[in-house]
Amino acid sequence: MLAKDTTTVSVVLPARDEERTVGDIVSVIRRDLVERVGLVDEIVVVDSNSTDATAERAREAGARVVAQNEVLSHLPPLTGKGEALWKGLAASSGDIVVFVDADLRSFGAHYISGLVGPLLVNGDTHFVKATYERPYTGEDGVVRRGAGGRVTELVARPLLNMFWPELAGFAQPLGGEYAARRAALEQVPFVTEYGVEFGLLVDLLQLVGLDAMAQVDLGHRAHTHQSVAALGRMAGQIMLTAWSRLERQGRVLASEQPAHTLLQFGLEGRADLVDVAVAERPPLASLVLEEDVA
Numbered sequence: 314m315l316a317k318d319t320t321t322v323s324v325v326l327p328a329r330d331e332e333r334t335v336g337d338i339v340s341v342i343r344r345d346l347v348e349r350v351g352l353v354d355e356i357v358v359v360d361s362n363s364t365d366a367t368a369e370r371a372r373e374a375g376a377r378v379v380a381q382n383e384v385l386s387h388l389p390p391l392t393g394k395g396e397a398l399w400k401g402l403a404a405s406s407g408d409i410v411v412f413v414d415a416d417l418r419s420f421g422a423h424y425i426s427g428l429v430g431p432l433l434v435n436g437d438t439h440f441v442k443a444t445y446e447r448p449y450t451g452e453d454g455v456v457r458r459g460a461g462g463r464v465t466e467l468v469a470r471p472l473l474n475m476f477w478p479e480l481a482g483f484a485q486p487l488g489g490e491y492a493a494r495r496a497a498l499e500q501v502p503f504v505t506e507y508g509v510e511f512g513l514l515v516d517l518l519q520l521v522g523l524d525a526m527a528q529v530d531l532g533h534r535a536h537t538h539q540s541v542a543a544l545g546r547m548a549g550q551i552m553l554t555a556w557s558r559l560e561r562q563g564r565v566l567a568s569e570q571p572a573h574t575l576l577q578f579g580l581e582g583r584a585d586l587v588d589v590a591v592a593e594r595p596p597l598a599s600l601v602l603e604e605d606v607a
């Protein structure tokens with residue numbers, strides 16, 4: 314708290330249909346880090362087109378809730394987690410912004426203090442990523458230690474080691490818990506959908522350099538798991554994000570662009586053609602500049 318001084322801290326939670334968990338997370342932050350100790354200055358939940366009572370649960374617990382499509386509503390809305398995070402950045406005001414998923418089942422106040430700490434005590438640190446043990450809890454209720462982070466292990470980690478080995482030390486590159494200085498976050502684009510974490514790591518490496526990027530062990534992280542089919546779509550989005558950065562950094566010259574349709578097969582001969590394209594929001598700072606000019 315001494316190190317905090319006048320630095321302000323915003324916690325932003327992207328939440329799509331998280332009525333079962335968002336309230337508990339917000340309550341812990343409010344009780345421990347707003348009322349008991351004034352580390353956090355604002356708690357913003359981005360209601361990401363939820364169809365359940367996410368907004369009500371979050372508001373009851375003491376968060377300011379913003380509807381994703383109502384932030385910067387003069388812009389055509391985009392979709393997915395990356396859009397929710399970018400809108401949460403725009404809707405918040407803290408010098409430091411902490412992103413926390415709203416489906417966590419293992420959340421504790423130390424998630425926030427652990428991520429914010431390095432930013433408060435070291436002016437040369439601009440980004441802090443969580444690492445943790447990630448169990449996988451199957452539908453049978455059996456918890457398998459270290460079996461979580463399936464897209465991390467099968468897609469993100471190999472891609473980062475192949476093309477951005479400086480980032481190989483981030484043990485959980487896709488984890489949804491991380492904190493950064495607003496000044497850095499407003500200078501990078503936000504990939505939409507589930508490409509956002511991968512895109513931020515690669516773009517922040519280029520912007521602030523590896524020495525300004527830290528990692529904090531928060532113990533363990535349990536969350537609601539998606540299906541393998543959903544993770545297949547997530548994997549496609551992350552691969553397209555990686556491809557876009559390889560092109561942008563001049564590391565590949567494409568004779569043709571990769572397709573962004575994915576044909577997935579289910580049971581009983583079911584086949585679904587899905588679109589795994591990602592878009593991206595520009596650095597928020599550029600937006601403000603244009604508005605000022607306008």
Ligand SMILES: O=c1ccn([C@@H]2O[C@H](COP(=O)(O)OP(=O)(O)O)[C@@H](O)[C@H]2O)c(=O)[nH]1
Nearest residue numbers: 327328329331361393394397414415416539
């Ligand atoms: O369009 C979306 C998709 C996801 N999320 C939120 O982003 C976080 C991570 O998403 P999810 O749990 O679906 O991903 P996973 O953790 O399974 O990879 C959760 O708080 C979701 O509610 C969101 O706000 N908008």
Ligand SMILES: O=C(O)[C@@H](COP(=O)(O)O)O[C@H]1O[C@H](CO)[C@@H](O)[C@H](O)[C@H]1O
Nearest residue numbers: 461462463464465487488489507510538
């Ligand atoms: O790390 C992963 O492989 C995925 C899926 O995790 P699980 O296999 O369900 O434990 O979870 C993450 O991926 C998303 C895309 O980056 C993030 O948005 C999520 O916050 C994160 O949970």
